[in-house]
Amino acid sequence: EAGVAQSPRYKIIEKRQSVAFWCNPISGHATLYWYQQILGQGPKLLIQFQNNGVVDDSQLPKDRFSAERLKGVDSTLKIQPAKLEDSAVYLCASSLKWPQETQYFGPGTRLLVL
C-alpha cells in the first residue's frame, strides 16, 4: 500500500511570496489533515477535511493560509503572503475515517522563508 505522498519536499522562498504544497493521501482514506511542525515543536493541526468538507480549521491563519480538497482526494495548502514565522515542516496525514482511526503521515514539505 502506497503511503501519503507530498510535494515538493523542500521549498525556499522570500517573505511576502506565495507557495503551495500538494498532498495525495492513501487511497480510500476519507479524512485528510494538514499539520505545521515548527523546529523543536510537535505537529499542530491546521485543517482537517472529511472527504471534501472542512471539519476543523480553527487553527488555520485564514488571512494568509488556504486549503482545498477537490473531489475528496488530493489536497493543496497555500500560503500567501509568506512570513518568516511560517518556516516549518508542513505534514499531511490521512486516515481511513474519523474519528478514532490511525493517522498516517507523509514525509512533509520543509519550508524556509527568508
Place this chain on the structure above:
Amino acid sequence: QKEVEQDPGPLSVPEGAIVSLNCTYSNSAFQYFMWYRQYSRKGPELLMYTYSSGNKEDGRFTAQVDKSSKYISLFIRDSQPSDSATYLCAIEGSNYKLTFGKGTLLTVNP
C-alpha cells in the same frame, strides 16, 4: 500551563539500555494516548496506542498511562541504534483532535 508537556531532551544512551520517555498533560478530558516515532526528515509514525490506565506492551516497547497523575510514559527495553529518533506523545481529547508534545530526541549509541 500547556496542555501537553514533554521534556525535549536530547537523551543519549548506550545500546542495550532501558529508555524512559515521559509526558504530562493538564486536561482530564483527554481520552486516548499515543506515542509516535519520527525519524529525521520523515513524518511521524504511530508506535503505541492506549486509552486506559495501566501498561500496554508491544515487543520491546511498553506504554504506561496514569490518569490520576495525568502522566504517560514509554519504556524501550534493550534499546538499539535503530531506535534513534524523536518520540512524540500525542493525546486525543473529546473533540478527537490530537495534541502533540514537543518530542524527545533519542540517540542510542552502538
